Amino acid sequence: MSSQALTSPREDFSEWYNEIVYRADLAAASPVRGCVIIKPYGYELWEGIKGALDRRFKATGHQNAYFPLLIPMSFLQREAEHVEGFSPELAVVTIGGGKELEEPYVIRPTSETIIGDAFKKWIQSYRDLPLLMNQWANVVRWEMRTRPFLRTMEFLWQEGHTAHATHDEAEAETMQMLDVYADVAINEAAIPVIKGLKSNKERFAGALRTFSIEGMMGDKKALQCGTSHNLGQNFAKAFEIQFVDENNQRQFCWTTSWGMSTRMVGAVVMAHGDEKGLRLPPRLAPYQVVIVPIFKTDDDRGVVMENVERLKRELVAHDIRVHVDTRDYQPGFKFNDWEMRGVPVRLELGPRDVANNAVVAARRDKPGKEGKRVLTQDNISASIRDLLIEIQANMLQQATEFRDANIFDVKSYDELKGVVEQGGFARGWWAGTDDEELAIKAEIGATHRCYPLDQPGGTGTCFYTGRPAERVAIFAKAY
RNA sequence: CGGGGCAUAGCGCAGCUGGUAGCGCGCGCCGUUUGGGACGGCGAGGUCGUCGGUUCAAAUCCGGCUGCCCCGACCA
Missing domain, CATH: 3.30.110.30 (C-terminal domain of ProRS)
Structure with missing residues (x-):
């Protein structure tokens, strides 16, 4: 937290982004090149995205599992395009327990190979299909140049891996998960992404077809926010993932994989942030509401805090994520600080408001006075709920208009x-x-x-x- | 890997015509403040990236090493 003004995004978008990540307390520099520490506020934002995805994965029949971080080097080499695509950015473990390993392990850059190897053992019959799996994991890719969230050497993501009996089923799965990603991006992150098919050059190494969702950032550049691959039978052939069909014929499976990562946190920053800092869509915001108590005397303090606590309890009871800022700073400082951190709604509550059974609400999606208004405390949770819905919709609309205009x-x-x-x-x-x-x-x-x-x-x-x-x-x- | 920078207090920086370290912010305590980034007083905090050389003396001059940042080619 600094009292200095934020660099304007129009002046230097890249510098603006870096400052927000740091000053909104999303991440911190780490002692390891190209890696960042995701701080609690940034991690909570990721957890919001993660939760939104995980609910949808389960609703579409997928189960979570966890595979090893280390993958035998030879696995990567089984699929020609795959190894060619990933070789340049592999981190390899050659020593274990002080001894050189017989076969090096790579730290997973993605898990198609080790999961393919498992699928081979788990799938025998068409009755075992489809096999619908997901894992939440960290992966490592030795990137040349890195930027917090957008490209780091280690990042968090989910990778879905599925196996099917036919091409069409695999294709349907690929499209279904692309739709899930678009749903999360649009309706949770308020980023109006475009669904599309990647060109041959941009296709995932080893895939038949790669689809992505592309978002437009505040500097009008594109960010790939999620990908869904139809892997055809490439990995099934490389890892001998086979099944016996209804006619007792051995066939190769058709597999898919799809991923969304902590890059999405960067997308939220770049798609919605403004000259005052971060702007978070209510559905993902760690705190949807922050209450700033205002008082001069100890008497006022008691009265105000009692009212603040009552408001907080009511909002929490209605599943609204609330934070009360009791820090020993002046209100003006707190206003700026929470604007930097992108909290959708700020409630200011002082002696005047207590006397009037009122509270001042400031919405983050509209600047200054335009976004401020006095609410009655009667039915406050309903008012706030409506306001959060309105902000979510407005942010999506703003981002959509911006995209379409560009x-x-x-x-x-x-x-x-x-x-x-x-x-x-x-x-x-x-x-x-x-x-x-x-x-x-x-x-x-x-x-x-x-x-x-x-x-x-x-x-x-x-x-x-x-x-x-x-x-x-x-x-x-x-x- | 090619080009360019930088390494001094938690962060950002100054000091670099050699004489043993300072500023702003932040941090701690006390007081006054508190409806849009408050102020005063006191205080804590650094083996100057690392190894070596020159010198009576090195943050400062010279050399090696390491790390980081920025610009390109590669990428969720």
Whole structure:
């Protein structure tokens, strides 16, 4: 907590982001390069996301399990594309108990291989399918450059792994989990993500098809917020995950995997934050309401605190997450501090309010006086509940309007360059090759984000090659 | 791995024409304050990243090492 002003996001978005992470108390620097300490406030935010996901996983029939952190090196090598994709960023354990290991272990960068090996043993018959599993875990990827939450060498995530009897079932699972991610992003995090199919170049190493949800951050860059992969039979063949079908025929399974990580915390910061700090969607906020008591004399203190405690009890009884700020700071300091930390609703309660059976409510999604109003204390939990719902909806609306105002349809490469230069998503008909996609990336730094699932229909002319195109794609600078 | 920086109090920095360390914020105590980032007084806190060299004397000059940050190529 500092009394200095926050760097403006318009001035230096990157610096603004780093300052918020630090000053909103989400994370702290660690002694290990590229790793951060997730502090309690940041971890609670992650727990909110985690809970929202976990409920949905269970509602769709998945069970949680836990697999080892260490994976035999040879497992990674079983799937050619997979090992090629992950080799550069593996951390490898070569010594254990003071002795060089016969076979090195890699610290999991993802768990398709070790879970594939288990699935091989667990699946024999079509009666064992589908096998629907998820694990909450940490993974390590030796990244060159890191940023808190967005890319760290160790991060927390969930990885779902499923096995099915047919391609279509696997595809349906892949899409179902993509929908779960979009549901969480949109309705919990208030980030209006776009569902889409990844290009060949952006596809997960070893997958048949990769789908993602892409969010637009406050600087108009894209952030991949979750991915869902149809792995086809690639891993099933590499790990011999087979079953006997109704006709007593041996077949390879069709598998999927899907993941969402602590990167989502960074997404919430970058999608909603403003010049005063973090803005948290009520559904994920560790504290939905903070009460700031205000008093001068000891007499006032007693009266005010009694009222504050009564309000708190009532809100808690209605499942509203409340925090009372009793720290020995002046109110103005606390207002700024909680705005930095993004609490959706602040209640200010002083002697005047006690006398009037009132409380001043300030909403974080609207700045200054515009967001402040006096509420009666009668029926306070109902008022607050409605207010939280309204804030959640308003934040989604604001983010959606921002996104839609910054997606541009392009018909030529020059137009795309213009969009990328001024910031935003460029959407256009695309029929380029992998190499042509890479050429665009090399020249202007924009990448193929996805082919949105929501397509205009019909066909068009590729903005880059002039060839006939069957799909539109989104290009943008990305994190 | 290529390019550029930086390492001094919890954080941010100054000191670098050599003489044994200081500022702001933060922290502790006391008092006055408290409806939009309060103020005064007192106080605690540092083997100056590390190893070596020069010197009567090194945070300061020289060399090696290590770590971190920023910009690129790779990525949830």
